[in-house]
Amino acid sequence: MIKNLNPVPAFDIKQQYANIEAEISTAVLEVLASGRYIGGPAVTDFERQFADYHGVPECVACNSGTDALYLALRALNIGAGDEVITTPFSFFATTEVITAVGAKPVFVDIDATTFNLDVEKVTAAINHQTKVIIPVHLFGLPVDMTALMEIAQANNLAVIEDCAQATGATWAGQKVGSIGHVGCFSFYPTKNLGGCGDGGAITTNDPAIATQLRILREHGSKTRYIHEEIGVNSRLDAIQATILQIKLRYLDLWNSKRQQIANYYYQHLSQIANIIVPQELPSGVGVWNQYTIRITGENRNGAGDKYRDWVKNQLQEQGVNTMLYYPLPLHLQPVYRYLHYKPGQLPIAEKACQEVLSLPMFPELTQEQQDQVIETLKSIF
Numbered sequence: 001m002i003k004n005l006n007p008v009p010a011f012d013i014k015q016q017y018a019n020i021e022a023e024i025s026t027a028v029l030e031v032l033a034s035g036r037y038i039g040g041p042a043v044t045d046f047e048r049q050f051a052d053y054h055g056v057p058e059c060v061a062c063n064s065g066t067d068a069l070y071l072a073l074r075a076l077n078i079g080a081g082d083e084v085i086t087t088p089f090s091f092f093a094t095t096e097v098i099t100a101v102g103a104k105p106v107f108v109d110i111d112a113t114t115f116n117l118d119v120e121k122v123t124a125a126i127n128h129q130t131k132v133i134i135p136v137h138l139f140g141l142p143v144d145m146t147a148l149m150e151i152a153q154a155n156n157l158a159v160i161e162d163c164a165q166a167t168g169a170t171w172a173g174q175k176v177g178s179i180g181h182v183g184c185f186s187f188y189p190t191k192n193l194g195g196c197g198d199g200g201a202i203t204t205n206d207p208a209i210a211t212q213l214r215i216l217r218e219h220g221s222k223t224r225y226i227h228e229e230i231g232v233n234s235r236l237d238a239i240q241a242t243i244l245q246i247k248l249r250y251l252d253l254w255n256s257k258r259q260q261i262a263n264y265y266y267q268h269l270s271q272i273a274n275i276i277v278p279q280e281l282p283s284g285v286g287v288w289n290q291y292t293i294r295i296t297g298e299n300r301n302g303a304g305d306k307y308r309d310w311v312k313n314q315l316q317e318q319g320v321n322t323m324l325y326y327p328l329p330l331h332l333q334p335v336y337r338y339l340h341y342k343p344g345q346l347p348i349a350e351k352a353c354q355e356v357l358s359l360p361m362f363p364e365l366t367q368e369q370q371d372q373v374i375e376t377l378k379s380i381f
């Protein structure tokens with residue numbers, strides 16, 4: 001047991017703020033003094049910068065990653081009678097929005113090494129009702145977008161990339177969110193580009209989709225007080241936009257720190273029995289929103305199939321905080337009982353839920369903290 005060390009948090013957003021506090025305070029005070037709290041240059045400047053960062057012509061900012069996905073489905077006219085193929089291993093928002101627009105989520109199992117949608121299994125799930133595929137670049141590791149776009153094109157389907165955990169990741173040299181028809185981003189504080197509150201954005205190469213998104217996020221209105229359809233109120237606050245402009249300048253640096261930490265974890269954890277480390281595909285450059293390992297092995301220490309939970313508790317007792325992303329797959333969520341999925345139907349995702357453990361991962365994680373995580377894990381096994 002390692003004693004007398006401070007606990008390592010799973011993430012620490014206060015540290016990041018402390019490093020850029022002066023810049024943020026100045027910019028926020030400027031917005032407060034300007035009186036432009038909704039819309040205005042802070043928002044349009046951020047939209048332009050975020051579009052340029054992704055090499056796309058259009059960015060539409062909104063209130064959250066969830067809204068980004070919802071608005072994307074609405075802009076593509078997805079609704080009752082349509083099917084949307086996605087992963088069962090993601091944050092609930094990915095499928096919540098499919099249901100919210102009245103469409104049916106169709107879950108395809110994941111790949112065991114990347115935790116992402118198993119692209120080879122997608123074609124078998126396509127039928128005449130299928131309209132969209134939503135790949136999730138989970139934990140910041142890109143999905144095989146080359147193979148997925150081929151399938152989408154062959155079947156005339158739209159692709160909405162859920163990039164909530166992957167801002168800055170690339171597939172074959174292209175930023176995720178610029179490859180599919182629409183890219184959806186979250187600026188929730190713990191994401192790679194996190195604001196100081198809620199926020200989201202949608203990227204697209206298609207100006208017609210962008211126009212539709214702008215109408216939908218503004219109460220279905222193009223001309224003020226003239227409403228052409230039922231939309232929502234989903235805006236990025238000017239204060240968040242000004243903060244995100246500053247943080248966007250640091251994003252590549254922060255992502256490279258995450259990559260260094262992921263490499264260090266890989267070097268020291270990949271040889272430990274009972275641990276399977278995550279791996280990216282050859283054409284993908286991940287940005288490691290999470291570093292999620294699998295704990296394998298059953299009935300050790302009398303823990304049975306709750307071995308991972310036992311390991312998590314041991315780590316916590318020894319001062320290493322971890323997270324469970326995600327303990328229950330989406331197809332087995334209580335709210336989706338009406339879809340009639342059965343346990344065992346998507347076995348790789350279900351097994352992942354039993355085995356995953358997300359280690360401390362944030363750019364400011366020090367060398368000492370990384371060593372503390374590694375040494376504590378080694379002492380447990």
Ligand SMILES: *Cc1c(COP(=O)(O)O)cnc(C)c1O
Pocket residue numbers: 063064065066067090091093094136162164165185186187188198199200
């Ligand atoms: C965070 C997240 C979302 C939702 O983003 P919010 O900004 O919290 O609404 C959607 N999908 C995935 C994969 C996420 O991690």
